[in-house]
Amino acid sequence: MTLLNRETQADLGHEEETVLKAKTSSLLFVGTGLVALLGTLLFGLIVSVQYSFPDWFQVIPFYKTRPIHVTLALTWIFFTAIGGVYHYLRQDPKVRLWVPRLSFVHFGILLLAETLILFAYLAGLFGGREYLEYPPLLSVPVFAGWIIFGMICFKSLPRPFTKLPVYYWMWATGILIFIYAFFEAHLWLLPFFGENIIRDITVQWKSLGSLVASWNMFVYGTAICLMYRINKDEALIHGRRSFFLFFLALFNAFFNWGHHTYIVPAAPWVVYIAYGVSMTELIVLYMVIRGWLKSLPNVKKHRHIFPYRFLFASEVWIILNLVLAIAISIPAINLYTHGTHITVAHSMGSTIGINTMILLASAFFICSEVRKPMSQKALTSATWGFYLTNVSLVVFLGCLVGAGVTRSYLTTTQEILNFQSVQNAIRPFMLALVPSGAVLLIGLFLNIFPLTMMIIKPGKAIDPLKKS
Amino acid sequence: MLLTAFIGYSGIVYFLGTETAKPIEFSQEIQKGKRLWNAHNCVACHQLYGLGGFMGPDLTNTISAKGEAYARAFILGGTLRMPNFHFSETEVQALIAFLSSVDSTGTSPPTTFKATWFGTIPSYTKEKNSDPSE
Numbered sequence: 001m002t003l004l005n006r007e008t009q010a011d012l013g014h015e016e017e018t019v020l021k022a023k024t025s026s027l028l029f030v031g032t033g034l035v036a037l038l039g040t041l042l043f044g045l046i047v048s049v050q051y052s053f054p055d056w057f058q059v060i061p062f063y064k065t066r067p068i069h070v071t072l073a074l075t076w077i078f079f080t081a082i083g084g085v086y087h088y089l090r091q092d093p094k095v096r097l098w099v100p101r102l103s104f105v106h107f108g109i110l111l112l113a114e115t116l117i118l119f120a121y122l123a124g125l126f127g128g129r130e131y132l133e134y135p136p137l138l139s140v141p142v143f144a145g146w147i148i149f150g151m152i153c154f155k156s157l158p159r160p161f162t163k164l165p166v167y168y169w170m171w172a173t174g175i176l177i178f179i180y181a182f183f184e185a186h187l188w189l190l191p192f193f194g195e196n197i198i199r200d201i202t203v204q205w206k207s208l209g210s211l212v213a214s215w216n217m218f219v220y221g222t223a224i225c226l227m228y229r230i231n232k233d234e235a236l237i238h239g240r241r242s243f244f245l246f247f248l249a250l251f252n253a254f255f256n257w258g259h260h261t262y263i264v265p266a267a268p269w270v271v272y273i274a275y276g277v278s279m280t281e282l283i284v285l286y287m288v289i290r291g292w293l294k295s296l297p298n299v300k301k302h303r304h305i306f307p308y309r310f311l312f313a314s315e316v317w318i319i320l321n322l323v324l325a326i327a328i329s330i331p332a333i334n335l336y337t338h339g340t341h342i343t344v345a346h347s348m349g350s351t352i353g354i355n356t357m358i359l360l361a362s363a364f365f366i367c368s369e370v371r372k373p374m375s376q377k378a379l380t381s382a383t384w385g386f387y388l389t390n391v392s393l394v395v396f397l398g399c400l401v402g403a404g405v406t407r408s409y410l411t412t413t414q415e416i417l418n419f420q421s422v423q424n425a426i427r428p429f430m431l432a433l434v435p436s437g438a439v440l441l442i443g444l445f446l447n448i449f450p451l452t453m454m455i456i457k458p459g460k461a462i463d464p465l466k467k468s
Numbered sequence: 469m470l471l472t473a474f475i476g477y478s479g480i481v482y483f484l485g486t487e488t489a490k491p492i493e494f495s496q497e498i499q500k501g502k503r504l505w506n507a508h509n510c511v512a513c514h515q516l517y518g519l520g521g522f523m524g525p526d527l528t529n530t531i532s533a534k535g536e537a538y539a540r541a542f543i544l545g546g547t548l549r550m551p552n553f554h555f556s557e558t559e560v561q562a563l564i565a566f567l568s569s570v571d572s573t574g575t576s577p578p579t580t581f582k583a584t585w586f587g588t589i590p591s592y593t594k595e596k597n598s599d600p601s602e
Contacts (some may be wrong), residue, residue, distance in 0.1 A: 051523060054549040061551055062523060063512035128506025130519050194502070195494035197573050201517050341522065419525040 025103040026090065027370065029083025030363055031455045032111065033076050034448050037356070040072035041441040048433045060122065067121050067133040073351060074131075074215075075114055080359045081218035082106075082149065085171050087366045088225050089156060098155035106148045113141035131208060132185055139186060146182065150175045165237035166246050167225040173246075174217030177253050181210030213253030215355070220249060223311065223358045226365055227292040230304050236292060245288060286322070289315045304368070306382060310361035313390055317353030324349060324401075341426070342404030345397050352393055352440075360447055367454040378450035385446025392439035399436060403429035494569070500559075501566025508553050516570055524550060531571045536564055 047069050050062045060068075086103055089095050097103070117134045120126070127135045153175060157168055184207035188194040193203055228237045236242060289311060324346050364382075368374075374382070403426040410422050505511075513523035520526075530539050543560050546552030555563070 063509045063551065066512045066521060067509065126507055126509040128509050128511055130511050130521075133509055133512065191494070195499075197516070197570050201519055205519065344522070 025100070025107055026083045026086035026366065027455050028104075028107050029079045029086065030366060031083075031452065032107075033078075033080030033083060033359070034363065034452050034455075036072045036075035036079060038445065038448050040069055040076055041437075041444060043069035043072060045434070045437050045441055048430070048437050052427065052430050052434065064121050064124065067126075068118060070131055070133075071114070071117055071121070077215050077219070077351070077355055077359065079110070080363060081215065081222055084222050084225075084359075084362045084366065085153070085218070087370075088167075088222075088229070089153075091229075091369075094158045095156055098152055102148055102152055106145055106152065109141050109145040109148065113138060113145065116141070129185070129188070129204065131211075136186060136189060139182070143179070143182060146175065146179050150179065165225075165228070166239075166242040167221040167228070167237060169243075169246055170217045170221030170224070170249070173250060173253075174214045174221065177210055177217060178214040181207045181214060184210065210253055213249065217249055217253070219355045219358050220245070222362050223314070224288065226307060226358075226362055227289070227311065229365065230307065231292065233292070236288070241288060241291070286315065286318050289318070304365065306364035306368075306386075307361040309386055310357045310364070313386070314354050314357035314361070317349065317357060317393075320397075321346070321349045321353060341400045341407065341429075345400035345404060348400065349397050353397075356444075360451075363451050367451055371454040372457065374450055374454065378453065381446045382450050385443045388439060388443030388446065390443075392436050392443055395436040396433065396440055399429045399433045402426075403433075495565070497562050497565045498569045501562035501564070501569075504555070504559055504563055505566055513550065517574075527567060527570075528574070529571050531564065531568045536568075539564060539567060 043065050046057060046060070047062065047065050049056055050065060054062070057065075086097075089097060117138050120134045120138060125135050126133050129136075132139070153172055157164060157172065161169075161172075184203065187203055187207075188200050193200055224236060224242060227233075293312065293315070324342070406426050406429065407422050410425055510527075511520040513521045515521070515526040516528050518526065540560055542550065543553075543555060543563055
């Protein structure tokens with residue numbers, strides 16, 4: 001019944017133009033995100049080959065391909081999440097999007113910043129900060145884009161804020177955290193921070209930790225919103241457990257970065273606090289998804305088979321990541337793992353295993369709502385893609401953990417500190433990374449392609465009511 | 469509540485937690501070195517205190533461990549894996565000055581450990597680190 005109201009309102013209401021515009025901008029974001037995903041996979045593959053064969057592919061050397069790979073990965077996560085936010089906002093009958101045209105400005109500015117950053121890398125212009133390796137001037141448009149996004153969201157959300165479902169809270173705070181952390185990441189430009197190397201690196205880790213927390217807010221919020229859209233369970237979005245997750249995530253956003261700084265000689269209590277706070281949020285997210293999976297009748301699973309599959313996969317990855325993450329935030333273990341490939345496994349595991357799975361679920365859901373359903377061929381391709389992705393990801397992460405364990409075993413227990421001999425010892429793992437990465441790319445491509453086709457091909461979805 | 473705690477904590481981290489008792493003077497040359505370090509994206513391959521890429525070794529203590537001449541050779545000539553950036557003599561000197569200043573702030577990875585009630589954490593060698601709480 002509510003669904004019917006919503007559909008008719010969206011289709012016939014006086015806000016038709018508004019609604020359509022908002023919709024298009026969300027697809028632009030999701031579409032760009034998908035292209036960036038393909039890009040980051042390609043560059044990731046190049047990076048992993050270059051790691052083992054340094055003389056290969058000198059056209060774009062390693063110190064350029066690596067930042068391109070990272071930037072495209074961030075683009076995938078943020079653009080797809082933002083596209084989702086616009087889509088879900090537009091669908092909510094209680095929300096009237098504030099100046100929908102601004103969402104195009106938002107898209108335009110971020111796309112421009114993105115393009116300039118990629119060109120800067122190719123041209124060899126660097127700011128040289130880990131993960132934000134472009135000249136700091138290019139941060140200005142990124143910053144502007146986020147301010148616009150913040151304005152649109154805060155003006156659009158219905159008052160009072162206290163009554164809002166938890167995912168709106170997550171997105172709104174995600175924006176605030178991003179803006180603050182991004183600002184913080186540029187503090188090094190001030191001599192007070194930049195000229196004290198310990199302070200510089202500590203604050204840098206702190207801000208990077210918050211940036212990650214910001215996108216986690218978006219991604220976890222997306223997961224909850226998606227689950228709610230599929231089964232309409234109010235407890236999920238107003239429930240105590242969800243808000244508990246929210247506050248925990250917020251707490252983590254503020255304090256959890258510290259497990260990166262165990263080896264930086266800042267005051268020891270910075271480290272203690274970090275350890276005390278670590279790693280609780282994934283447990284709650286696991287509980288939320290678990291509860292949702294149980295509550296879902298079979299019919300709904302079938303109608304939303306892809307969102308369902310990807311959410312399910314993300315749940316499995318959450319468990320695996322949890323084990324790894326808790327292990328490496330124990331200081332005694334972290335000592336050995338820090339700065340080895342285990343850290344890479346941890347970040348790849350959460351960006352691909354958790355974030356990418358949830359965002360693909362969201363992309364499939366959005367496309368199924370605004371575009372024609374997938375053809376049988378596309379369905380088969382996406383199903384293959386789903387299994388290939390998950391299987392190759394297991395191998396891929398296994399290689400990284402293997403390399404990390406070997407390296408820390410050699411450097412700490414055997415005291416082999418010679419860089420070259422350690423590199424030789426982990427070489428088999430790094431070589432195995434390449435084919436598993438290639439299969440991962442193929443697997444994800446089998447999903448990206450049908451999704452992109454759906455977005456490009458015009459045509460509206462069949463009314464979901466008629467389908468069921 | 470959470471927010472105030474965060475603001476307070478940020479402030480403390482900025483000002484106290486990372487204060488060094490005898491700050492190194494950040495000379496013109498070190499500044500130039502840091503600019504060169506950033507501009508050539510050394511961080512893509514090298515780590516300082518574990519922050520950075522894994523293609524090359526962590527450079528936090530290269531200078532004290534292996535000497536200036538050794539580092540100079542790498543920076544000037546590059547290797548099979550490390551590109552030759554064709555630095556001038558003064559540029560190499562500035563990079564070395566920057567790396568030496570990093571080196572003087574502590575050791576990474578830590579070499580001495582302290583057992584506490586919840587595990588083992590690095591304890592920083594006294595002569596190098598000037599952490600006020602030690």
